[in-house]
Amino acid sequence: MKRYAYYLSCINESMTKEVDRSIELWQKDLGIELVKLHEGTCCGGSNLEYVSPKHFALVNGRNIALAEKMGLDLIVSCNTCLMTIRTAKKKLDETPELKREINEILKKEGLEYRGTAEVRHLLWVLVDDVGLDTIREKVKVPLKNYRIAPFYGCHILRPSTVLGHDNPRDPSSLDQLIEALGGQTIPYTHKNRCCGFHTLLVAEQESLNVAAEALQEAIDSKADFIVTPCPLCHTSLDGYQAKALKNAGVENSIPVFHISEMIGLALGYSAKQLGIKRHIVC
Amino acid sequence: MTLPAAQHTEGKKNVTFRVFRFNPQVDSKPYFDDYTIPVERGITVLRSLNYIKEHIDGSVSFRAFCQAGICGSCSMRVNGLSQLACTTQVWDVLAKSREPGIIKVEPLRNLPLIKDLIVDMDPLVGKMVHYSNWIDSTMPEAKMGIKEFLISEEEFLRYDKATDCILCASCVSECSILRANKEYVSPAVLLKSYRMSVDSRDSMHEQRLAELVKDHGVWDCTHCYRCQESCVKSIPIMDAIHGLREDAIESRGKHDTSGSKHAEAFMTDIEKKGKLIEATLPIRTNGVVWTLQNLLPMAMKMIMKRRTPPPPPLVKSVKGIKIFRTMFREMTEHVKQDQKSHKK
Numbered sequence: 001m002k003r004y005a006y007y008l009s010c011i012n013e014s015m016t017k018e019v020d021r022s023i024e025l026w027q028k029d030l031g032i033e034l035v036k037l038h039e040g041t042c043c044g045g046s047n048l049e050y051v052s053p054k055h056f057a058l059v060n061g062r063n064i065a066l067a068e069k070m071g072l073d074l075i076v077s078c079n080t081c082l083m084t085i086r087t088a089k090k091k092l093d094e095t096p097e098l099k100r101e102i103n104e105i106l107k108k109e110g111l112e113y114r115g116t117a118e119v120r121h122l123l124w125v126l127v128d129d130v131g132l133d134t135i136r137e138k139v140k141v142p143l144k145n146y147r148i149a150p151f152y153g154c155h156i157l158r159p160s161t162v163l164g165h166d167n168p169r170d171p172s173s174l175d176q177l178i179e180a181l182g183g184q185t186i187p188y189t190h191k192n193r194c195c196g197f198h199t200l201l202v203a204e205q206e207s208l209n210v211a212a213e214a215l216q217e218a219i220d221s222k223a224d225f226i227v228t229p230c231p232l233c234h235t236s237l238d239g240y241q242a243k244a245l246k247n248a249g250v251e252n253s254i255p256v257f258h259i260s261e262m263i264g265l266a267l268g269y270s271a272k273q274l275g276i277k278r279h280i281v282c
Numbered sequence: 283m284t285l286p287a288a289q290h291t292e293g294k295k296n297v298t299f300r301v302f303r304f305n306p307q308v309d310s311k312p313y314f315d316d317y318t319i320p321v322e323r324g325i326t327v328l329r330s331l332n333y334i335k336e337h338i339d340g341s342v343s344f345r346a347f348c349q350a351g352i353c354g355s356c357s358m359r360v361n362g363l364s365q366l367a368c369t370t371q372v373w374d375v376l377a378k379s380r381e382p383g384i385i386k387v388e389p390l391r392n393l394p395l396i397k398d399l400i401v402d403m404d405p406l407v408g409k410m411v412h413y414s415n416w417i418d419s420t421m422p423e424a425k426m427g428i429k430e431f432l433i434s435e436e437e438f439l440r441y442d443k444a445t446d447c448i449l450c451a452s453c454v455s456e457c458s459i460l461r462a463n464k465e466y467v468s469p470a471v472l473l474k475s476y477r478m479s480v481d482s483r484d485s486m487h488e489q490r491l492a493e494l495v496k497d498h499g500v501w502d503c504t505h506c507y508r509c510q511e512s513c514v515k516s517i518p519i520m521d522a523i524h525g526l527r528e529d530a531i532e533s534r535g536k537h538d539t540s541g542s543k544h545a546e547a548f549m550t551d552i553e554k555k556g557k558l559i560e561a562t563l564p565i566r567t568n569g570v571v572w573t574l575q576n577l578l579p580m581a582m583k584m585i586m587k588r589r590t591p592p593p594p595p596l597v598k599s600v601k602g603i604k605i606f607r608t609m610f611r612e613m614t615e616h617v618k619q620d621q622k623s624h625k626k
Contacts, residue, residue: 010558014591015584038601041556046505047545048552050524051531054620058613059552062606101616105609109602158507159520168511169363170378189362194458194506201567202541203502204576209462210504239589243580278587280580 002129005067005117006034007085009078009231010042015239016231018275019077022260023122025274026267029138030130034075037066043084046155046198054101060088061102061113068117069110077122077260079230080198083155086119086162121156123229123259124165127173132180140268142182146225148262149188149218149254150174151237153230157192168192174229177259181266186221190214195228195236196244205247211236212248225255227262234258238280253281295383297321297372299330301342302388305397314386315339321372327387328356328367331399344399351514354450358399359388364452366514390455392464406451409467413493415474420485431483444477444522446515453509453519465498469509469519472500476522479529491529491537500526501541540567553610556600560591 012019027034040063048056063085067074076082092099093115103112126135157168166173171192175185196210215237218226228234236244238256245252256279257265264274271277296318304312317334328346335342344367346356351369360370361379367387375385393401421431453469460466467475475494479487494500503523510519530537531545544567551559564573584590591597600606 010560013557014560014597015589039606041600041606042548042552042558044548044552045558047548050528051545051549052613052617053528054617055549055552055610055613058609062609102613105612105616108609108612109605154506154508158511159518160511194504194508196458196462196504198506199459199502199504201544201564203459203463203497203504206459206462206466206502207504210458213461239580239584242583278589280583280587280589 001028001031001033003033003035003072004075004125005037005070005072007037007040007043007063007067007074007076007081009076009081010045011078011231011235016234016258018278019231019258019260022258022264022269022274023077025269026260026264029267030126030135030263032125032130035070035072037063037074039066043081043088046080046084049084049087054098056084057088057092057098058102058105060085061092061099062106062109062111064089064115064117064119065106065111065113068112068114073118073120075120075122075125077229078232079121079153079155080232082119082121083159083162089115089119090162121165121229123156123173123177126259126263127176132176135177135180135263139181139266141266143178143262143266144182144184146183147186147221147223148178148183149221149223149226150178150185150191151188151195151214151218151226151228151233151256152191153228153233154192154194156229174227174259178227178262181262183262183266186218186223188217188221188223190217195230195233196240197232197236200236200240207236208240208244208247211240212244212250215241215245215254216248216250219250219252219254223254225257227257227259229259231258241281255279255281293323295321295376297330297376298384299327299334300384300386301331301334301398302386303342303398304395306395315342316384317342323373325372326368327358327360327370327372327375327385330372331367331387342399343397352448354448354514357390357450357452357455357514359386359390359455361386362388364390364455364512366450366452369514390451392454392457392460392468393451401451403449403451405464406449406454406468406470409471410474413467413471413475414486414490415471415478417478417481417484418486419483421483433482437480437482440480440525441477443517444473446517447473447477448515450514452512452514456508456512458506458508459502459504463498463502466502467494467499469503469523472503472526473517473519473522475500476525480525488533488536491526491533494526495530495537495539495541500530501539501544543567553607554599555597556603556606557597559594559597561593561597 044056152171160168178185194210196207200207261274298316298318300314300316303315347353349368356367389399390401396402531542547566
């Protein structure tokens with residue numbers, strides 16, 4: 001059983017509780033154990049870095065240091081948390097004086113940021129550590145009748161200088177996971193596009209237009225559902241779906257799943273157990 | 283030494299360029315023309331287009347000048363991605379083509395089309411004018427030409443990369459928000475605005491910032507990083523956007539907008555609970571009236587699905603919040619000290 005420190009994203013503790021609930025169901029089936037980091041704090045959601053760059057470094061240096069204290073890598077299941085924490089890590093690893101400054105403060109809690117823990121997305125752990133062969137072996141209910149639109153979202157791909165796992169122009173890890181679970185991926189030009197989440201409260205119309213385009217392509221391609229590794233993309237594409245599509249004059253809908261739910265379904269858990277009924281579009 | 287035959291032929295291929303065609307004066311809708319030409323390894327997309335224009339079809343229209351990645355004229359979408367035709371190797375693109383042996387060439391997005399691969403740059407130039415993308419010197423006119431206006435190396439490093447922009451508009455073409463609303467300021471203009479605003483010789487900082495914080499300005503960026511990823515000069519464009527936002531927050535009061543309130547809520551909540559208090563975020567960003575008008579129907583659906591974030595009193599602080607808060611506040615003191623020494 002391989003162990004990891006698991007970062008608790010704010011949204012998964014409130015609006016998208018089904019993400020962590022479904023991971024808990026199947027983690028041991030796939031031979032991994034995610035140890036919840038209850039002391040971890042909000043990463044700043046890609047905002048704190050310009051509100052106060054130093055607090056941004058402290059907060060996320062601390063998040064990583066908590067995992068380092070346990071001797072584990074830090075696993076994240078929200079794209080924006082991933083990008084934000086990895087950005088802070090890059091900054092700290094490249095700026096020794098900043099690292100010294102935050103470590104002086106972190107001493108109070110008996111913590112030290114060393115830069116030894118990797119910060120990785122759950123999707124990467126599944127594809128690289130668990131492995132597609134193992135996943136294939138564990139599948140009980142192959143998703144063979146489903147045409148699935150893989151929506152990666154931005155912050156698992158870009159900036160590639162910070163993320164660097166998939167090719168941002170032609171990502172493949174989510175496609176591979178879908179195929180390992182027996183599903184059929186559809187060609188989807190929006191796979192590496194934006195969901196509009198980060199401007200929902202500031203430029204709502206623009207955000208809805210961005211979401212509507214991604215939804216419409218999946219609908220036009222006759223996908224059965226969209227799947228995303230990010231709860232923020234999920235919120236934009238599921239929670240705001242009716243508004244976005246109405247805005248675009250589209251009379252249709254499409255379910256959006258988290259990767260954790262899609263895995264759960266293929267491993268034989270029910271939609272009820274996985275919390276899929278909590279989605280706005282079911 | 284002679285090269286083996288296979289390797290020799292690998293250095294030359296027949297490549298089909300599927301070129302976007304549209305002349306609004308003649309055509310009712312756009313179409314694609316295929317041109318298959320022999321291409322040697324080392325040839326760029328621009329040289330291939332030149333060959334097509336010279337030898338096959340003189341009516342294919344595109345813009346090009348320096349042929350060396352300096353002038354920014356020949357930006358276009360090659361296999362869907364905005365880039366300079368003159369620095370893009372046919373061989374590199376071919377290796378990743380979805381349809382073997384075919385390279386699709388299209389005009390940039392988000393700018394009006396003039397003909398074939400040529401887009402109208404005037405809207406972009408208009409925005410550069412609107413957002414004062416130049417420096418109006420603080421030096422009195424009488425002193426100009428008499429005294430050097432020196433800047434420190436440290437200051438120059440802040441905008442060194444930003445000055446590399448050649449206005450090719452690849453970032454404009456890839457921008458998610460511009461795709462949704464053509465009035466959006468656009469990444470290139472934000473980059474230029476940042477470059478001008480951090481220059482200590484500039485006198486228009488306030489005027490520029492006042493425009494940037496309005497609708498369609500710096501707060502509308504959705505952090506998708508597509509601009510940065512497509513930049514042909516590898517400029518960290520998002521750093522410039524963050525720099526402008528930092529500037530806007532520092533000038534808070536004068537430039538109090540929903541964007542800055544939204545961003546600052548993260549800082550406040552992290553200090554208070556260690557996590558985001560999502561339930562009140564819309565109200566804190568846009569006020570009660572906006573929230574009721576815009577989010578009430580969705581909130582009702584979310585309540586039905588038990589999907590609403592908990593109200594603030596029910597948001598549990600993270601474990602160890604007391605010591606975290608002490609450390610967070612210690613950093614606040616560091617920041618204050620930095621600001622004091624910066625002012626000195």
